C-alpha cells in the first residue's frame with residue numbers, strides 16, 4: 001500500500017469563547033477522532049446517516065467565523081454518493097448566505113474562512129462506485145431543489161451530477177471568504193476536482209491528488225479541468241489528466257514540483273495530540289482570525305476574484321455568476337464530460353474499478 005492512512009481525522013470544535021480572548025497559538029482548535037463530527041451543533045448542520053456515518057457535515061467554529069465542511073463515507077474512503085452531492089450543494093448554498101449575510105439565519109456576519117476536508121484520515125475517493133443502484137431522493141438530500149434528482153443514477157444521469165457539482169464547485173470558489181482544502185490521504189477523481197475549487201490547498205505528507213478520470217473512460221466535468229490548468233499550467237495539467245502524474249504531499253514537502261506554488265505542505269510543528277496537517281491549518285487560519293474585521297477579507301476576496309480573469313460577467317443557468325470566457329470554458333468541459341460519461345468505455349472502466357476495489361454495495 002503506497003499511502004499509510006492516519007487513524008485520526010480532522011475534526012474541529014466550535015469555540016464558544018470569543019476568539020479575541022484566546023491566544024493565537026491555540027486559537028484554531030482541533031479535536032482527536034473520538035469526538036464525533038457528525039452530531040449537530042447549535043450552529044452546525046449534520047446530514048449524516050447515523051447508521052452508516054455517511055454524509056456531509058457543516059460546522060462552525062470561532063464565533064461562526066470559520067465553517068468546516070466534512071465529507072464522510074467511512075467505509076468507502078469518503079466516496080461521494082448522489083445524496084452526499086446534494087447535501088454538499090445544500091451546505092454550500094447556506095454558506096453563500098452565511099458569507100454574504102443575506103439571510104435572517106445569520107445576523108452577525110463574521111465569516112472569514114471555509115475549510116473543506118474529509119473524515120477518517122482521507123479526503124475523497126471520487127464518486128461512489130457502488131452508489132449507482134441507489135436512487136437518490138429529495139428526502140434523503142434534506143430537500144433538494146432539483147426535482148430531476150429523485151430517480152437519478154450516477155452513471156445514467158451525468159447531467160444531474162453535473163447540476164449539483166458544477167454549482168458546488170463554482171459557488172465554493174466564489175465565496176467571499178478564504179477557502180481551504182485540508183487533505184489527508186486520497187483525493188481521487190471527483191475528489192481531486194474538489195481540491196481545485198478552494199483558494200488554498202493544504203496537504204499532509206501522505207496526501208495524493210490524482211485525476212483518474214481518463215483511466216475510468218471519462219473526463220472531468222465539474223470545472224476541475226479548467227481550474228487545474230489555472231493552478232498548475234497547461235502542460236502539467238495534461239500530464240496529470242492523461243499520464244497519471246499526481247500531486248503528492250511527500251513531493252511537495254521537498255518543494256519538488258510546484259515549488260510551493262499550488263499548496264502548503266503541512267510542515268508546522270504539531271502540538272501534542274494534533275497532526276502536522278492540523279498544526280498547519282492552525283497556522284493558516286490564525287492570521288485570518290487576528291485581522292481586526294472580517295469585511296476586509298470579503299472585500300479582498302471579491303476583488304481578487306474579479307481581477308482573476310478577464311471577460312464580461314454573466315449570470316449562469318445555475319444561479320452563479322461567471323466571467324464570460326470562464327463560462328465558455330465551463331461549457332467546453334461540460335460537453336467533453338457528457339460526450340464520454342455513461343458511454344461504453346466509461347461503463348467498462350468503472351466496472352473494472354468496482355471489481356478491483358471489491359467493496360460490497362450497501363455495506
Ligand SMILES: CCC(=O)SCCNC(=O)CCNC(=O)[C@H](O)C(C)(C)COP(=O)(O)OP(=O)(O)OC[C@H]1O[C@@H](n2cnc3c(N)ncnc32)[C@H](O)[C@@H]1OP(=O)(O)O
Pocket residue numbers: 001075076077079125126127128129130186188189190191212213216218353357358359360363
Ligand atoms: C467524477 C468522476 C470520478 O470521481 S471517477 C473516480 C472514481 N473513483 C475511483 O476510481 C477510486 C476508486 N478507489 C480506489 O482506487 C482505492 O479505493 C483508493 C481510493 C486508492 C484507496 O485504496 P486503498 O487504501 O487500498 O483502499 P481500498 O481500495 O481497499 O478501499 C477501502 C474501501 O473503500 C471502498 N472504496 C474506495 N473507493 C471507493 C469508491 N470510489 N466508491 C466506492 N467504494 C470505494 C473500497 O471498495 C473498499 O471497500 P471494502 O472495504 O472492500 O468493502
